Structure formats: structure tokens, C-alpha cells
Amino acid sequence: MIQRSHQNDRRSLNFPAVHPCEAISQGTLLSSLLSLSQAICDFHSKLFASQRRNAREAIRQVGVLLVFFEEVLDRGSILSDSSLLCLSEIHHTFQKIQFLLEDCSREGSRLWILTKCKFVASQFRILFQAVATALDVLPLDSIDVGGEVKELVDLVAKQARRAKFELANDDERVADEVFMIMSQFEKGIEPELRSIKLVLDYLEIRNWSDCNKEIRFLEEEIGYEFPDCKERDVTYLSGLVGLMSYSRGVIFEEFNHHRHHRNSNAEEDQLDTRMNLEGPSFLNPDDFRCPISLELMTDPVTISTGQTYDRASIQKWLKAGNLTCPKTGERLKNTELVPNSALKRLIQQFCAGNGIALTKLGRNNRDLKGTTVPSCRIAVEAMKFLSEFLVRRLVFGNERQKHKAAYEIRLLANSKINNRSCLIDAGAIPPLLNLLSSSSEACSQENVISGLLKLSKHPNGRVLIVECGGLHEILAVLKHGLSFEAKQTAAAIIFYISTVKEYRKLIGEIPEAIPALLELIKGGTACGKKNAIVAIFGLIFFPKNQKKVIENGTIPILIDILTHSDKPDLVTDSLSVLSTLADNVEGANSILQASALPLFKNTLQSSSSRAAKEHCISTLLSLCNNCGDEVVSVLAKDHSLMDLLYYNTVDGTPFAGKKARSLIKILHKYRETRPVMGSAVQHEQFVRAS
Numbered sequence: 001m002i003q004r005s006h007q008n009d010r011r012s013l014n015f016p017a018v019h020p021c022e023a024i025s026q027g028t029l030l031s032s033l034l035s036l037s038q039a040i041c042d043f044h045s046k047l048f049a050s051q052r053r054n055a056r057e058a059i060r061q062v063g064v065l066l067v068f069f070e071e072v073l074d075r076g077s078i079l080s081d082s083s084l085l086c087l088s089e090i091h092h093t094f095q096k097i098q099f100l101l102e103d104c105s106r107e108g109s110r111l112w113i114l115t116k117c118k119f120v121a122s123q124f125r126i127l128f129q130a131v132a133t134a135l136d137v138l139p140l141d142s143i144d145v146g147g148e149v150k151e152l153v154d155l156v157a158k159q160a161r162r163a164k165f166e167l168a169n170d171d172e173r174v175a176d177e178v179f180m181i182m183s184q185f186e187k188g189i190e191p192e193l194r195s196i197k198l199v200l201d202y203l204e205i206r207n208w209s210d211c212n213k214e215i216r217f218l219e220e221e222i223g224y225e226f227p228d229c230k231e232r233d234v235t236y237l238s239g240l241v242g243l244m245s246y247s248r249g250v251i252f253e254e255f256n257h258h259r260h261h262r263n264s265n266a267e268e269d270q271l272d273t274r275m276n277l278e279g280p281s282f283l284n285p286d287d288f289r290c291p292i293s294l295e296l297m298t299d300p301v302t303i304s305t306g307q308t309y310d311r312a313s314i315q316k317w318l319k320a321g322n323l324t325c326p327k328t329g330e331r332l333k334n335t336e337l338v339p340n341s342a343l344k345r346l347i348q349q350f351c352a353g354n355g356i357a358l359t360k361l362g363r364n365n366r367d368l369k370g371t372t373v374p375s376c377r378i379a380v381e382a383m384k385f386l387s388e389f390l391v392r393r394l395v396f397g398n399e400r401q402k403h404k405a406a407y408e409i410r411l412l413a414n415s416k417i418n419n420r421s422c423l424i425d426a427g428a429i430p431p432l433l434n435l436l437s438s439s440s441e442a443c444s445q446e447n448v449i450s451g452l453l454k455l456s457k458h459p460n461g462r463v464l465i466v467e468c469g470g471l472h473e474i475l476a477v478l479k480h481g482l483s484f485e486a487k488q489t490a491a492a493i494i495f496y497i498s499t500v501k502e503y504r505k506l507i508g509e510i511p512e513a514i515p516a517l518l519e520l521i522k523g524g525t526a527c528g529k530k531n532a533i534v535a536i537f538g539l540i541f542f543p544k545n546q547k548k549v550i551e552n553g554t555i556p557i558l559i560d561i562l563t564h565s566d567k568p569d570l571v572t573d574s575l576s577v578l579s580t581l582a583d584n585v586e587g588a589n590s591i592l593q594a595s596a597l598p599l600f601k602n603t604l605q606s607s608s609s610r611a612a613k614e615h616c617i618s619t620l621l622s623l624c625n626n627c628g629d630e631v632v633s634v635l636a637k638d639h640s641l642m643d644l645l646y647y648n649t650v651d652g653t654p655f656a657g658k659k660a661r662s663l664i665k666i667l668h669k670y671r672e673t674r675p676v677m678g679s680a681v682q683h684e685q686f687v688r689a690s
Helices: 026-045 052-075 081-105 110-115 117-137 147-162 169-186 193-202 208-223 231-250 266-272 311-319 341-353 358-366 377-396 399-412 417-426 429-438 442-456 459-467 470-480 484-498 501-508 513-523 526-539 543-551 554-564 568-581 585-593 597-606 610-627 629-636 641-651 654-673 680-686
Strands: 300-302 308-310
Touching: 026 052, 026 081, 052 081, 052 117, 052 147, 081 117, 110 117, 110 169, 110 193, 110 208, 110 231, 117 147, 117 169, 169 193, 169 231, 169 377, 193 231, 208 231, 231 377, 231 399, 300 311, 300 341, 308 311, 377 399, 377 417, 377 429, 399 417, 399 429, 399 442, 417 442, 417 459, 429 442, 429 459, 429 470, 442 459, 442 470, 442 484, 459 470, 459 484, 459 501, 470 484, 470 513, 484 501, 484 513, 484 526, 501 513, 501 526, 501 543, 513 526, 513 543, 513 554, 526 543, 526 554, 526 568, 543 554, 543 568, 543 585, 554 568, 554 585, 554 597, 568 585, 568 597, 568 610, 585 610, 597 610, 597 629, 597 641, 610 629, 610 641, 610 654, 629 654, 641 654
Parallel strands: none
Antiparallel strands: 300 308
């Protein structure tokens, strides 16, 4: 079997071809050559927005050789070792030709290939020179094929040697136009739409969907993590994303596909509900976030100022020539990156406890690569112009234009930190809030509220939403939203706003806020329940809100989730809220009155989540401290509880181990003063020393 690299395993314009092994049989090699040649010939029906002449010539020459390979296989004559060696070289080159044609015709790659037109043309020339070299040394006279076929092979050899795989004048002219447009963006000059339309027309990018495919392709290229992905490539790709994002938002007024409709884009829906990564299991949500990317760190490192960043983000900062600390502005004494092993373990434990795969987390974080490069001025300036355009549409456009602008903002602010900043600075939040209050269709309301959610992830966004009076608009959607998706997104915004200390009190003083969150927990989707629990968790960091949460019946609702839910993340989040409420006497008594004590022990025993176990132990300890012997006596009689506690002192989270040791001491002390077993032997067996 001849191995082939899959196109999804490589970056565009990289050609990891594999040589057939020396021991490969003649039949297998010829069959594979036939398959490769046919695959190349099939590209004649593909669209080549650039490199048209080179692609046609390549396909034509391979088509002639396909006839030769078919006749060799049909006649079944034995080939010499030198012939097989030549065919092996051709096979190796044909793999690269196939990759090159794939890249030139790949969906979404038109702009990228155009801007690389000189390199691509040179690759066509190099590859067919390799074909010519292999054909020159091929002992054609010793191969049993017809005379006409031999003449065709000779002709291909001559043409491959002499063929002018050159850069087309039109490709070069339009590529230069792209470079001029990007240069204007870099200088802070907004290009003429006529120039951008010329490029789009040439590449046959005719509608919103075509433009969006270009953006997604470029972002995927930025996401590849290979050693040959140089910093300048990432910066350049980010500039192209900026250009195409500007084009999508400004040039194309009409949608031509279904993604702006409700629930039509599963990937966007998942990203809208990324509260799955930001639930209340965080002791402090900001502790695990990189100050540069604002995402969970996968490889935290500490620099000379004592600040911690994700390795990939700070390396980009340093490679761009910055010698200051991004957070403090202090000049760095050195550029040494010291691994923060303790924090990394905490993050790993959190991920393990919540069912988050670190590899998946890494793929999510890759979306930020194009915006963490501080030197990509093209993307920054393009985004500034686009943000100003979208805000003007939100303010002065008709209803269709306003909702289209809201959808663009939803996409742009999805994971790009710079985009969020530009949109906020351009004044997007006030008109979005106005549009939210007037939205009468579910899909429109979802787009607006989702855009606000993305902007609320930026610290300035949270402040502006509140200062512009948006809190009541968000709560109105939480209570009376036109869809569950809109309601659960509103709950997520409440959580982000509650991360600002003074806003927790403000939200708690609104009478309908906590009841609306509880209604979503009772009747919402799994994601809606989670977002509402997260929001309540954020609110109870303000002590006076804890009483309001308890008085509104939160504890029985969360106990019901522990009893009936099959969603591990919902159980863990509910436990974290209960653990916090159990810290005060009123909360502990309410939990005890709900007859929930056995649930915590059962969850501690059955859950695979380390975070859930930690919350169970913490709750049991708080119940012992706040409710006294009424709880301690029950726990002391449970023969299996001590084993579970000892286990968590060793294999639980550091916080769980600390709490477990405290609870063990309480139970030991109770047993010493008030034996619960029938004999001293039984007592000694139960309370085995650690």
C-alpha cells in the first residue's frame, strides 16, 4: 500500500509527497500511477480562479502520460529496475502536482493562491521539469508499448522540458492590486470599493457566501501548528482575513445562504454557548486565562515581571520585537519563559474534572492566533473601518441593513479580541441595545443578543452595557426572549457582567433578575440551565445576594438537578453553587432541610469529576461546621465515607484534599468523644489511621 498524505493534514502550498518503497511490485506502482493520473485529469472540471493556463497545461500533459501507463499495464510486460525507478520518481512528482492542483482549486483559497501567484507558477515549472528529467532517463525503447504511444511520451518529455509555466499577466496585475489595497489599510487609508470589487470579480467571489468561505479558509491556515508556519505567514494571513472581512461586511449587502437563519450554523451555535468552558467550576475565571488571548492557558509560563501568560501568546509578543510586559508595561530583564507547573496542573485538573479535552481546548484557542500578533496592522486598520461602517448601518440603516450588521458583528466578535475592541470603540453597543429592544423575530433577536455576548467578554463591553442601561434590556430577553437560545445567551451575559464586583450588587437589586434565572434553570435547555447556574454563581459572590438566591427557592431546584440530571457538567455546576451557599448558616440549614445529605455522599462515590467531588466534600464540611452534631452524627455513622475522604486526600484536587483532611478530623473527634460503633474493635477498624 502506498501512503498518501491527506490534504487536511497539511498547510496549503506544502507538498509532503511519499516515495514508493523499493520493494513495491510493478503492478501496484502502475495501478497507483493510473489512479494518480486520473485524479489529476479530473481537475479539468474544477474552477481555477488564477493559474488557469498553468493548470490546463499540467492536466493535459498528465493526460497524455495516463494513456502510456494504461498501455504498459494492459500489456503486462516486465519492466526493468531502471524503468521502475523512473516511474517511481514520476509517482512522487505526481503526488505533488495533485496537491498543487488541489490547492489552486480548493474552496476558499482563491485570494491566497492569487497572492502567492509567483510561487505557485514556479512550482508548476519545477514539478514538470522533474517529470521531464524522469522521462529523459526512462528507457522507453525497452518498454513494450505501441510506437504512437512512445511518440506521445517523447512529445510530453520535450514539452515538459520546454513548457513555459509562467505567471500570467492578469494574475500578476490583480495580485498587485491586492498588495496595494493591503498597503492602504496598513497606512490607515480606506481603499476605494472599486479596487476591491475588481479583485473580487477577477476571483469570481460574487456573494457573501463566497467571501465567507475565503475567510474560513484563511483562518484555518492560521490555525495550522507546524514548524514551517512562520510568524510572517500568520501575520500576512491575518491581513488577508482583515481584507476579506471588510469585503464581506461592506461589499455584499445580501445574504445568499441560510447561516443567518436561526440554528442553521451548528459551529456558531457551539461557539455562542462556550459557557461550557467558563462555568462556575472556576474558583476565579480569570486565574486560568492568558492576559493576551483571554482564553484558557494550555501551557502557562511566567516572565521576569512575575506575570503569567500562555506560552504561544507571549512568544508571539516577544517575536514581534516587544521587550515589555504586556500587562504591566515594565521592561523585561530577560526573555526567559519559566513553566508555571502548579498552574498548569490546576488547569489540567479543572479540564479533567469537567470533561474538557486539552487537545480540543487547544483547537479552540487556535482561533485567536491571527489576532494575538501585535504587528498585524493591516487586520487592525481594516477592522476599524469595518466597525465604523457596521455601526453606521446599525444607526442609520433600514431594518434589513441593521440586522445584517448585527449578524456581521456576531461573527466578527466571536473569538477575535481585537475585533471586539474595535467594535466597542466604534460605538457598537448602544445601537445593538436599541435593536435588541425592537427585535420582533427570533433569529434577529438571537443575532443581536449573541453579538452583545461576544462584546461582553471584553472588560469594556461589560461596563458599557451597564452604563448604557442595557442591563434591563438583557433581563427582558432573559424573561421574555423569543427563543430559548436568546434566553440562554442573555443568562451568559449576566454571568460576564457579574464578574465586575460592583455589578453583582446592582443585578441583585433588580427584583426580577434572580427569579428569571431560576425559571431558565427549571424550564430551559441543558445549555440554558448551565448558563443560568453560572450567572447565579457569579451573583452569590456578593454576600447579600446569597440570601435572595436562597429565599427564591434555588436550593430545591439545584437538588432536583443532582437527583435527576444525566448531564455531568450541570451536576458539577449545581454542586459548586450549593457549596458556596453552604458556607453560611442559612444556606446550610436550607440544604439540610431539603434532605440532600445522602446525595452529596452518593455523588462523591459515583462521580468521575474531580471538581464535583471537591464540591461535595466542601459542602459536607460546611454542613458540619454550620449545622453541628445534627450532620456530624449522620456522617460518622456512614462506614464508607471515611474511605472516600482518604482517597481524595491523595487523588483529589489540592483543594479537595485540604477540605477532606479537615472533615476527617471532625469525624475522628466526634468518634473519639461519642463512639458510634458497638465495640472498641469495630470502632478501631472503622477509623483506621491514615
